[in-house]
Amino acid sequence: MATQGNGRQPKYQRIADALRNAIQAGEYGPGDRLPGENDLMATYDVARMTARQALGVLQTEGLAESRKGSGVFVRDFKPLRRRGIQRLSHEQWGTGRSIWSAETEGRNVVVDQIEVTEAEPPERVAGVLGLEAGAQVCVRNRRFVLDEKPVLLATSYLPLDLVAGSAITQRDTGPGGIYARLAELGHKPVHFREEIRCRMPSQDEANRLSLSMGTPVVLVCRTAFADEGHPVEFNEMTLDSASYVLEYDFDA
Template identity: 55%
Template sequence: MPQTARQIADDLRARIDSGEFGPGARLPGEPALVKQYGVAKMTAASALKLLVTEGVAYSRPGSGTYVRDFKPIRRVATQRLSRAQWSSGRSVWSADVSDRPMEVTAIEVHEMAAPRWVARALDLEDGQATLVRSRRYVVDGSPVQQATSYFAADLVRGTPIAQPDPGPGGVYARLADLGAPPVAFTEELRARMPSPEEAEALALLPATPVIEIYRTAMTAEGRPVEINHMLMDAGSYVMQYDFKS
């Protein structure tokens, strides 16, 4: 019985995991898959497309489909946002990348009137001044995430949070210095396809989706002190969430 595109993709993924096809290796093309699995050309094409969509492989038009050679970043949300992480002077990013080369680029810090969705998230009046921090994260030479954080300007104006480099421990350590340490976080996550501008900013391979996260940081009193909009290359991440019942 002919296999489905999903079954073929799973088999190819297993062969990638076993090392048969290493990073940068060219995967069998549609004709080879048609012959090997006894399926229609459309099924073979769908199997390769599944691997591309999942971030396992990428397509070079006119050349073939290749195994991605970027080691995924394991993002453990509960670890990176723990107070023990940022209060010790470490950035939340150090929990993700360990000793891998990481660079923060395209840093911009400015004030602006709060968009309505930001005002709602931070319990501000529409149009109230907010401080905006935007940046791009590059790991192993590849851009993997764009992030933009919003704060009530009255809270952080004139503090290190308004500087490109907020210092050891990042903005959460500086919020603690201001007497407003975040103790609770809410993340809303979805996956979608990027806009052309987003794909260009993250240098995304064709057909690569993005992970979009909105995170709200709150004090013990329930006051929201930051809303962070993150856009991530879905092919560069493994999202891990640990829970206890």
């Protein structure tokens, strides 16, 4: 009496498919409530766990999110556009503007959970920055919250012998941010490399970004180089993939 009684695929998949189609067909729009476990049990004549599994599929796919005590809802997707190349042009930070200002025009940005420490860097960071064993770095950790929603975690590593005593080691780095300060110190960033990965979040990342199930994160690892290819900053960012589209514009 168990298992796939009728069709080929598992019951929970058939139910998930039906719901997915209904969503794609527009029967349920962003923010709408989907039929709950009890509805599905009745409609499809299955056990609670099977209905749960079906709803779980949609959450894992990132199409829906559950709210405890309330229901399962169709998710929305309205990302920020992050222009990878233009945003790092001199004109941005050279004039005291934040790199963020272009993409957050008229929205409520809060920088949160700022932590500035000095420590020995992890090995991969030391490697990228070309540091010798035992060298210290300034570690700047922070979270960006946009309209109440955390969207980005960032950790910057800067060689301490370059930045010690500057505003970079303070919580507030002043107008134009880190890059303006580096320029004043004679280490103006002239070249950048960004590496992009994507994976599911760790527990900690999911918490700090308030991610619902089925939301991957994008990792952007940026290395900033000063003249003659000296790396001066390594920045590891963790982005909520539902909040971002990355854009790179370049010539052939």
